[in-house]
Amino acid sequence: MDVAAFEAAAHATTDAVAWAYLAGGAGDEVTVADNVDAWRRWRLRPRVLRDVSAISTATTILGAPVATPVLVAPSAMHGLFHRDGELATAEGAARANAVYVLSQVATTSLEDVAAAVPDGARWMQLYVQADRGMTRAVCERAAAAGYGALVVTVDSPVVTRRTRDIDRSSFGVPPSMALPNLAPGVEAPDLFAIVEGYDPALTFDDLADISGWAGGLPVLVKGVVRADDATACVDAGATGVVVSNHGGRQLDTCVATADALVEVVDAVGARAEVLVDGGIRRGVDVLKALALGARAVLVGRPVIWGLAVAGADGVHDVLAGLTEELRTAMGLAGCTDAAAVPRDLVGPPR
Ligand SMILES: Cc1cc2nc3c(=O)[nH]c(=O)nc-3n(C[C@H](O)[C@H](O)[C@H](O)COP(=O)(O)O)c2cc1C
Numbered sequence: 214m215d216v217a218a219f220e221a222a223a224h225a226t227t228d229a230v231a232w233a234y235l236a237g238g239a240g241d242e243v244t245v246a247d248n249v250d251a252w253r254r255w256r257l258r259p260r261v262l263r264d265v266s267a268i269s270t271a272t273t274i275l276g277a278p279v280a281t282p283v284l285v286a287p288s289a290m291h292g293l294f295h296r297d298g299e300l301a302t303a304e305g306a307a308r309a310n311a312v313y314v315l316s317q318v319a320t321t322s323l324e325d326v327a328a329a330v331p332d333g334a335r336w337m338q339l340y341v342q343a344d345r346g347m348t349r350a351v352c353e354r355a356a357a358a359g360y361g362a363l364v365v366t367v368d369s370p371v372v373t374r375r376t377r378d379i380d381r382s383s384f385g386v387p388p389s390m391a392l393p394n395l396a397p398g399v400e401a402p403d404l405f406a407i408v409e410g411y412d413p414a415l416t417f418d419d420l421a422d423i424s425g426w427a428g429g430l431p432v433l434v435k436g437v438v439r440a441d442d443a444t445a446c447v448d449a450g451a452t453g454v455v456v457s458n459h460g461g462r463q464l465d466t467c468v469a470t471a472d473a474l475v476e477v478v479d480a481v482g483a484r485a486e487v488l489v490d491g492g493i494r495r496g497v498d499v500l501k502a503l504a505l506g507a508r509a510v511l512v513g514r515p516v517i518w519g520l521a522v523a524g525a526d527g528v529h530d531v532l533a534g535l536t537e538e539l540r541t542a543m544g545l546a547g548c549t550d551a552a553a554v555p556r557d558l559v560g561p562p563r
Pocket residue numbers: 234235236248286287288289316317318338366435457458459460461462490491492493511512513514515
């Protein structure tokens with residue numbers, strides 16, 4: 214099944230409230246749709262007669278070798294979508310040789326997930342809370358559990374309004390679930406206040422502390438769509454940035470990530486790692502992201518579609534399927550090395 218087939222199958226089997234939470238975005242969901250459309254607007258300029266008998270999707274991220282540039286984006290509460298929650302995601306990602314970025318809003322402890330993911334293939338996402346002691350504690354736990362990087366999400370300083378959740382389905386954290394990496398010991402319904410309780414006072418100056426709390430782990434800042442912000446993040450010590458608008462879930466009509474990627478790569482690509490997420494649904498999208506200067510991509514909703522349909526097998530199939538599509542697209546575009554996709558492989562967007 215390709216990603217679109219997983220989406221249809223997941224929609225058919227997922228509870229309506231959980232589906233609204235998964236599929237929805239902020240406001241009129243303009244950015245949710247535009248993220249997907251933006252990759253499609255860019256056109257490939259394939260090369261011919263380049264001997265593509267040996268194609269490698271392998272690359273390096275943060276200096277470490279990886280088999281595929283397709284990563285699992287951090288997404289909350291996998292327990293909503295499969296009884297094994299993040300443990301199923303971890304197993305599927307590991308079988309697909311994909312790096313798993315665990316959400317701080319996971320329904321499984323980061324230590325349990327760490328035991329299910331190989332070394333070098335797990336990173337920890339976090340939100341910085343006003344109570345810095347809570348943030349420091351999770352940084353220390355992530356370092357102790359062998360996570361290789363921290364992904365600090367910065368696009369959510371105030372609570373957004375997701376129309377589908379609020380008006381149509383009244384989403385909340387189900388009473389049966391705990392969030393052991395965000396608020397250990399706190400139970401629903403008090404949890405929701407914490408889920409939405411990120412520190413609005415956060416600035417670039419806070420980034421250095423975060424890495425220090427995790428024993429110097431590399432920090433990637435997630436949710437950057439501008440050259441000046443990317444520059445300020447790297448100046449403040451970030452190892453890289455993730456060009457992201459949270460899958461259109463925070464600020465509606467935010468620029469699509471495929472379009473924002475270029476200015477961020479131009480600004481910091483020479484001295485920092487640039488990753489991108491939002492709307493990646495096909496191997497050709499991954500190829501375009503690499504050509505535009507991203508080192509890797511993260512995939513959000515499609516992984517959860519796979520999880521909802523078939524647990525670890527579904528997660529594996531979505532990730533391995535995207536990597537296989539990438540391999541085919543590379544061959545057809547005259548490109549054998551995912552770590553060296555030329556910029557001129559894509560033409561200007563339509
Ligand atoms: C259901 C859901 C939950 C998410 N939870 C988080 C989260 O906890 N932390 C975070 O940084 N991003 C979160 N995201 C955003 C993803 O990391 C990613 O930026 C986005 O899903 C990429 O877009 P895509 O879904 O089109 O691939 C979430 C996305 C979804 C769909």
